[in-house]
Amino acid sequence: MIEREIYQEHVKKTAPKSPMMRSLIAAFVVGGIICSIGEGVKDIVKLIAPDMAKQDVGSWVSMSMIFLGAFLTAIGVYDKIGHFAGAGSIVPITGFANSVVSPAMEYNREGVFFGVCAKMFVIAGPIIVFGVVSSVLVGIIGLFL
Amino acid sequence: MKIRKGSFRLSNGVYFKSGYTIVGKKEEDGNFSGNFDLVLKNDLWGEKSYEKAECKMHREAISGAIAKSNLTRDDVDIMLAGDLLNELSASSLAARNFPTSFLGLYNACSTFGECVLVGSMLIDGGFADIVTCSTSSHFSSAERQYRYPLELGNQRTPTAQWTVTGAGACVLSKKKPNFEDNLVKSDQVIEDMNEKDRKFILDTAVARVKYEKNHVAKVVEGTIGRVVDLGIDDESNMGAAMAPAAADTIIRHLGDFDRKIDYYDAIFTGDLGRYGKELLEYILSKEGIDLSDTYMDTGASYFKPEQQTFQGGSGAGCISTVFNGYILSKLENGALNRILVVPTGALLNKDTPLQKETIPGIAHAFVVETEKIKEKYSKKQ
């Protein structure tokens, strides 16, 4: 039989790779479109409430984008966008919404308590933990600045 | 009879009385279209969850195989079954509908091979007369158990495979089958079903392609696989993890029985996928074994390229639906007379790759030969 190292080397060399060009273009276009929608929401919010603080406008934009991502996930469209666009629909905040809503929906057959609620952060858990931990660390560093 | 470590020859051979397969719509659209007994329009089959649907497929596949062999469920001595869900839940829950002794087996996607090996040994050893072997897998239940939620918008890697939604079952018997066995029309099985279940079955696929049955198939020899691990750690590249195990089993099998590969009309491996198939050919060519064009990987051949499954089909239902649908009909109409079937499996769960374990593979081999059916039966048609 073939040597372990030779086999691993062979697999590394010959394993099929993702089509680089096509996936990059798809990610660029879809990512760009999602960000442009965000900009559009921002302009609309500014139009409705011209006096709103910049931070609050940002909150409205994230909430709208999260709603968009969550809704497209719920009606079963977001996974198709993701299949096409890859990082183009993962990196925007809609992708974060998708990673929360999709496990919640997947496990609703196990009930609301142990299914939906317990499994909601199976994928997005690390994002929130890393986010909170890093923000507190940054805040503590900020005390000494 | 023991030939050498792990390899054995049955004293009389054990016959395939019948085979029955249930698959989903995507599987029917693939290359083996028309070879399945029952095709589901909707892979939930009217159930509340994909796990329940898989369990139902499993149960109906066993019932179908028993019906096609002109037996009742009381005639079956032992049921051997397995699947990919947690603690064999699909087959265990399916088995509660049968008044039969039950052994649950697990060797990942090679479970069907394990079932046939154990079943034929049980019968040949005189411990049972009729044994059913069945395995199932379901794309949507496997996806959530091993990978991600269905609605998560991520991309599958190009080495990934597509878990087959399907269940296949066969009936092994000590006695030589009659001509009528395995020819009972599948519509008849469907007619016995209740109205609600029937609604989800595709009309165009009520019966498989009719073929002239002039042979019966039997298991004659087998080689039980070893767990082989060459250090592949990418859980989305299972073909690479399983190919060395398949190579090991084939090399051992040929050595133990002192044969060349052209002894067989055809060699079928389980679900290595397109890339895994290349790897197996690469490893074997280094050993001077040329698989050539008599070799088919059922996973690699399962889906058409435009179905976007990348490497092809996988799962415990992959080899069992192809064997009980396509291969068995080829054996029974005399197109193939002596074949080697090598189901392959990757032995991992969701946690082992996270614990930095590499992925071991396993492959079992069994030899199926055919026997010409008696003249008086052949004429009856």
Add this chain to the structure above:
Amino acid sequence: MDYFLSYLKVFAVGGAVCVVGQVLINKTSMSSARILVTFLLLGVLLEITGAFKYMEEFAGAGVTVPIMGFGSNLAKGALEGAKEEGILGAIKGGLSAVSAGLSSVILFGFFFALIFKSKSKKV
């Protein structure tokens, strides 16, 4: 014309950020959660180095809609909290800055999961 130019900038920068993510996926086969964490931490880093402010001025939603914006908000909130309320602010600041997004994602996730079921895939 001004509108067009600003949207072009948003599109180009947002797309470019996603392309970086796609390169990471193709080269390292990272899962989507790892990609999100990477960009989140990148956002935190850009915020504390002060670069994010200029990027936002230039591209607007092109950098705030990617999860980097979430990271930058976390860091910004924590820094402001630290300045105003000391240690308690450093702990509270980050989460309260992103609380609208976080609460809404939990809310939507909960209610959509009650109404909708996941569907099987075709490709």
